[in-house]
Amino acid sequence: MMFSINMQHISKRFGNLRANDGVNFSVQQGEIHALVGENGAGKSTLMNILYGIHQPDEGSILLNENLVKLETPARAISFGIGMVHQHFMLIPSLTVTENIILGNELTSMLGFINSSEAERTIEQLSDRYRLPVNPRARVESLSVGQQQRVELLKLLYRNAEILILDEPTPVLTPQEVEELFHTLNNFKSMGKTVILITHKLSEVMAISNSVTVMRRGKVVTRVDTVSTSQIELARLMVGHDVEFRTVKTSPPSSMPVLVVEGVSAQSDRHLPAVRNLSLSIAGGEILGIAAIEGNGQSELIQVITGLRKPTAGKVVIKGQEYLSSRHHPPVSHIPEDRGKQGLVLDFTISENLILGRHQEKNFSGLFRLFNEKVESNAKQLIQVYDIRPPTKHLRVRNLSGGNQQKVIIARELSKNAPVIVANHPTRGLDIWAIEFVHSSLLRERTNGKAILLVSSDLEELLKLSDRIAVMYEGEIVTIVEAKNTTERELGIYMTGAVKRGA
Amino acid sequence: MFDSLISFAFLSQTLRISIPYALPAIGGTFSERGGVANIALEGILLIAAFATTVGTFWSNDPLIGICCGVGAGMVTAFLHGIISVTLKADQIVSGIAINLLAIGVTKFSCQLIFNSSSNSARIVGMEKWNFPSSIPLLENPFVAGTVVVLIIAHVVLFRTRFGLRLRSVGEHPAAAESLGINVSRVRHAGVLISGVLAGAGGAWLAIDQHSFTDGMSAGRGFIALAALIIGKWTPLGAAGACLLFGCAESISIQLQSSFHGLQFIQLIPYIITMFVLAGFIGRSIPPATIGIPYEKEKH
Numbered sequence: 123m124m125f126s127i128n129m130q131h132i133s134k135r136f137g138n139l140r141a142n143d144g145v146n147f148s149v150q151q152g153e154i155h156a157l158v159g160e161n162g163a164g165k166s167t168l169m170n171i172l173y174g175i176h177q178p179d180e181g182s183i184l185l186n187e188n189l190v191k192l193e194t195p196a197r198a199i200s201f202g203i204g205m206v207h208q209h210f211m212l213i214p215s216l217t218v219t220e221n222i223i224l225g226n227e228l229t230s231m232l233g234f235i236n237s238s239e240a241e242r243t244i245e246q247l248s249d250r251y252r253l254p255v256n257p258r259a260r261v262e263s264l265s266v267g268q269q270q271r272v273e274l275l276k277l278l279y280r281n282a283e284i285l286i287l288d289e290p291t292p293v294l295t296p297q298e299v300e301e302l303f304h305t306l307n308n309f310k311s312m313g314k315t316v317i318l319i320t321h322k323l324s325e326v327m328a329i330s331n332s333v334t335v336m337r338r339g340k341v342v343t344r345v346d347t348v349s350t351s352q353i354e355l356a357r358l359m360v361g362h363d364v365e366f367r368t369v370k371t372s373p374p375s376s377m378p379v380l381v382v383e384g385v386s387a388q389s390d391r392h393l394p395a396v397r398n399l400s401l402s403i404a405g406g407e408i409l410g411i412a413a414i415e416g417n418g419q420s421e422l423i424q425v426i427t428g429l430r431k432p433t434a435g436k437v438v439i440k441g442q443e444y445l446s447s448r449h450h451p452p453v454s455h456i457p458e459d460r461g462k463q464g465l466v467l468d469f470t471i472s473e474n475l476i477l478g479r480h481q482e483k484n485f486s487g488l489f490r491l492f493n494e495k496v497e498s499n500a501k502q503l504i505q506v507y508d509i510r511p512p513t514k515h516l517r518v519r520n521l522s523g524g525n526q527q528k529v530i531i532a533r534e535l536s537k538n539a540p541v542i543v544a545n546h547p548t549r550g551l552d553i554w555a556i557e558f559v560h561s562s563l564l565r566e567r568t569n570g571k572a573i574l575l576v577s578s579d580l581e582e583l584l585k586l587s588d589r590i591a592v593m594y595e596g597e598i599v600t601i602v603e604a605k606n607t608t609e610r611e612l613g614i615y616m617t618g619a620v621k622r623g624a
Numbered sequence: 625m626f627d628s629l630i631s632f633a634f635l636s637q638t639l640r641i642s643i644p645y646a647l648p649a650i651g652g653t654f655s656e657r658g659g660v661a662n663i664a665l666e667g668i669l670l671i672a673a674f675a676t677t678v679g680t681f682w683s684n685d686p687l688i689g690i691c692c693g694v695g696a697g698m699v700t701a702f703l704h705g706i707i708s709v710t711l712k713a714d715q716i717v718s719g720i721a722i723n724l725l726a727i728g729v730t731k732f733s734c735q736l737i738f739n740s741s742s743n744s745a746r747i748v749g750m751e752k753w754n755f756p757s758s759i760p761l762l763e764n765p766f767v768a769g770t771v772v773v774l775i776i777a778h779v780v781l782f783r784t785r786f787g788l789r790l791r792s793v794g795e796h797p798a799a800a801e802s803l804g805i806n807v808s809r810v811r812h813a814g815v816l817i818s819g820v821l822a823g824a825g826g827a828w829l830a831i832d833q834h835s836f837t838d839g840m841s842a843g844r845g846f847i848a849l850a851a852l853i854i855g856k857w858t859p860l861g862a863a864g865a866c867l868l869f870g871c872a873e874s875i876s877i878q879l880q881s882s883f884h885g886l887q888f889i890q891l892i893p894y895i896i897t898m899f900v901l902a903g904f905i906g907r908s909i910p911p912a913t914i915g916i917p918y919e920k921e922k923h
Contacts, residue, residue, distance in 0.1 A: 196804025211799035224792050225803030227785040
């Protein structure tokens with residue numbers, strides 16, 4: 123069998139961590155190959171080695187049966203390897219053309235860039251592969267889907283024959299995912315090789331020809347997609363049977379706990395972000411918000427949690443209005459960015475567990491913290507929320523993402539506030555941590571809390587929410603019952619293609 | 625009095641004053657566009673002024689002196705590059721260290737060479753050019769040179785391969801590296817260019833004054849830094865801001881000769897700076913990774 127890529131016995135250590143341990147990885151020319159595994163399984167490390175960003179400690183790489191050394195990305199590029207990173211490697215202030223040609227500029231003798239020529243080439247590529255984009259637009263003005271096209275064009279401009287895509291879909295709407303898959307199939311039919319890193323198994327089944335499963339730095343199996351199933355892959359990924367049950371027991375009460383009335387707010391750039399928005403959430407209800415990034419959902423959350431002053435409207439929690447009062451609203455907030463908004467990474471677990479609650483009478487007097495109380499609080503929460511390692515004085519920076527999230531959830535939920543706001547609560551977590559977050563939220567739902575859930579993972583929204591509100595340009599376009607809708611339908615509303623009642 | 629403000633002498637004085645602001649400001653644009661904050665401009669000006677004085681004094685040729693000044697500027701900038709790009713130390717701390725070092729080194733060497741820690745001997749100046757005699761303002765080779773540098777700088781930054789790469793490593797070094805660009809090398813180049821131009825600015829200070837005096841850079845490096853921010857990190861904008869300062873300073877010099885003893889007139893340039901900074905210009909957005917050393921992600 124002819125392999126276009128053949129990586130043999132690859133090992134790579136970072137300090138004590140064996141990121142890759144004797145990995146064999148091969149892909150045939152002209153196929154779409156999925157590389158799956160949980161966070162930390164070593165997928166990205168392996169691909170970074172193939173792209174020349176990291177050097178393997180051991181092992182060899184063969185491209186088309188020839189032994190190669192890939193010391194730098196430039197070298198990998200010269201062998202026709204291209205990679206779209208999970209976080210796009212685009213420079214927002216530059217134009218599409220500048221981003222694409224960077225590093226491979228067409229220049230005249232004096233080093234002047236020939237941009238009209240470059241634009242023509244890009245237009246041709248974008249026609250040929252059906253990736254429409256305006257070469258003169260600045261990248262910061264593009265949607266995420268368009269930015270991804272720019273990334274793909276970057277590879278095509280460099281004549282890449284092997285395209286690596288690292289988790290390309292979480293940022294896309296369902297329609298954009300469909301388009302992307304269409305493009306990838308297009309690549310395949312033109313003889314290009316595609317490697318898709320993902321942990322969404324439905325996507326693996328939908329598009330790939332073969333799949334490699336990794337766990338803890340090792341390859342567990344390599345199979346043809348047709349001869350496996352989603353359930354089997356899930357089992358191989360985590361190492362044992364996976365059985366998730368999310369049962370919503372009680373129906374929501376009829377008493378609204380959180381009421382948002384006619385709220386308008388501006389973004390950091392003083393543009394209108396939320397426009398005259400109203401919603402209400404009952405006790406024991408989860409309201410999901412589906413929206414493409416930047417449609418006002420972040421600003422709405424900031425208003426509800428008291429972090430942003432609205433220009434109009436009010437927020438009422440259990441009958442009390444909170445905007446005019448100087449007290450923070452009683453909201454448990456699981457913020458979007460763990461490291462930046464939820465934790466002080468260089469503080470210990472016990473310190474982080476009282477952040478924002480340090481002035482409560484339990485924890486502090488006029489001049490000092492009651493250390494014994496802080497410690498006993500930490501001890502208790504670490505146990506209840508199963509934070510690992512259970513070391514109170516460990517800096518939070520040294521915890522895994524999942525355990526960092528547990529610290530936040532422990533702190534916020536133990537406040538026992540009537541309203542919970544969770545913004546992308548499972549972003550970047552592995553299967554077990556996701557399950558923990560989901561069951562925590564569902565438990566609070568049973569306890570009668572009003573929960574607002576923002577997530578770009580539509581599967582998650584459908585699974586947890588009672589109702590889903592779709593936001594577009596600062597307004598709620600529609601509110602649907604979660605059990606009566608689909609990802610596809612939500613996607614259509616999210617792009618603003620259909621207004622309510624239309 | 626007001627006649628004198630629009631006179632030829634006033635214009636040429638404004639240009640003369642603007643040069644030691646504009647050259648380091650244009651240079652600093654290159655360093656900062658590449659993501660390296662350069663508050664060492666002040667120290668570079670001072671060291672270059674001293675090197676120019678020594679070179680001219682020994683050779684009796686201002687051209688050789690200027691080469692010494694530019695060379696010294698480059699060496700000092702390279703030091704800043706080594707500390708902040710290669711060794712990834714804090715760029716502000718490195719800049720402060722270089723500024724303090726410059727004060728000490730020049731004073732000490734001045735004592736050794738000229739037997740006085742505050743003043744050098746007098747050096748020869750530059751002859752006027754005959755070449756563009758039809759444009760009298762350009763007869764000073766430094767003024768003409770600065771205009772040429774300005775145009776080249778703007779074109780290089782926005783139209784060439786090097787300029788694109790420099791801007792990319794300042795905005796998103798990981799992206800640049802993923803496309804095979806050597807981030808450190810490009811950043812070093814940006815810092816070196818700032819050294820060459822700030823060195824030329826220092827050379828002009830010494831040549832214009834026919835000597836070196838202790839601390840003669842007198843905060844011009846910091847004003848240059850303010851100018852490049854006001855100019856939104858573009859050479860043309862920075863030079864424009866420098867002209868504004870030069871003009872304000874000239875006005876204050878003119879007014880001082882008319883109203884003796886009114887000390888606050890000397891404040892005019894600084895007040896203008898504050899007003900301009902406070903909002904006439906609007907928000908200026910710095911290169912995204914300025915001040916942050918680039919390190920590869922571990923995994």
